[in-house]
Amino acid sequence: MLKIEGIAAFVAVAEAGSVSEAARRLRLSKSVVSERLAEMEKTLGATLLHRTTRKLTLTEDGLAFLERASRIVQEVREAAADLAERRGTLTGSLRIAAPVTFGRMHLGPALYPFLADHPEIELTLDLDDRRVDASSDGYDAIVRHGPIADSRLVAWKLAPSRRLLVASPDYLRGNGMPASLADLGDQRGIFYTNRGVADWRFQGPDGAIIVRGKLALGINNGDMCRDAAIAGLGIALLPAFIVGPAINQGLLVEIDVGYRPEVEFIFMAHPEGRNPSAKLRAIADHLKKTFGDPPYWDPAG
Structure with a gap:
């Protein structure tokens, strides 16, 4: 008879792509997850996973079983949570x-x-x-x-x-305060690279307006974008939840070019x-x- 622990282990491995990552998510040892998978495959009489030293892939039977197995695991979790929530927990x-x-x-x-x-x-x-x-x-x-x-x-x-266009007082003293989108295009920019492009986007009356500054620095971390702006490397367009304290402390100045960044x-x-x-x-x-x-x-x- 199939055990829910084995089905949950199979779903976790299929989602994670490896036994070790599935074990981490389930907070179990790799050996326990492997044992549960082996027991379930034996009970079903089918091979669900192809295992090699480099990767793990689902067999045709595994793909067919996964959709229903995922649904079963989710239903059991929700049922258990519903019972607890009925008791106010x-x-x-x-x-x-x-x-x-x-x-x-x-x-x-x-x-x-x-x-x-x-x-x-x-x-x-x-x-x-x-x-x-x-x-x-x-x-x-x-x-x-x-x-x-x-x-x-x-x-x-x-x-x-809100996203705010900001720069340090030192940078603005040396490079001037941009007052328009045209001014902004001549400035050095610090860009958050996880967005994929080095540009600033604003709301215009007919849609998005895109301004491309000169790349001073591209970073995939918001903290470092803020710190680079504080260090005077250029202008950055960053969320208020990152730069708000620095603006309040006078380390950064908000820049108004007549258009708001996209909502x-x-x-x-x-x-x-x-x-x-x-x-x-x-x-x-x-x-x-x-x-x-x-x-x-x-x-x-």
Whole structure:
């Protein structure tokens, strides 16, 4: 007879692409995960995974079994959570991905009191600036800043997120304060490379207006973009949740070129077609209240 532990191990391995990563997510040893896989394959009388020294792939039988196996695991998790929630308890595991800088500066401090109030929630928070696939990477939800690029996601807005054009006072004294988009094109820029392009985007009356500055520095980390701007290397367009404190302290100055950057949001998104648990909804509601509207990190004035 099939055991749910074996089905869960198979789904985790299929999603993670390796036994070792699946074991990490399940918080089990590799040997236990391997044993559960072997026992399930023996019970089914079928080989579900091709194993080599370099990679692990699903067999034809494995692909056919995965869709229903994933549904079974999800249903069992939701059923167990529903029973606990009927008793007024938020419980069970959650796996959420979030950006590094926002996670460190704002998401973590907002989550800590919530988790302290709900000790039966088992949250795994993965901080990574790369664009993860919420469904195939096995996340219950992702927290992100910006536009929503994946149409397979259902998004909940947690807070508006203004992006501000900033530079250090020293840089502006040496290079002049740009007052228009034309002025901005002659300036040195610090660009967040995970967005893929070295440009500044603004809202115009007929759509997006794109200005390309001179590349001074490209970095894939928001903290370092802010620090480079404070060091006087150039102008940066960064979220208020990163640069707000530096503006309040006088380390950075907001630049007004007559146009606002494109509107963005802090949002939580979960895969389409997956019924979000009560604990995920509770976390989203808590974050929305904690961040505020306008959010507390917006600079004074």
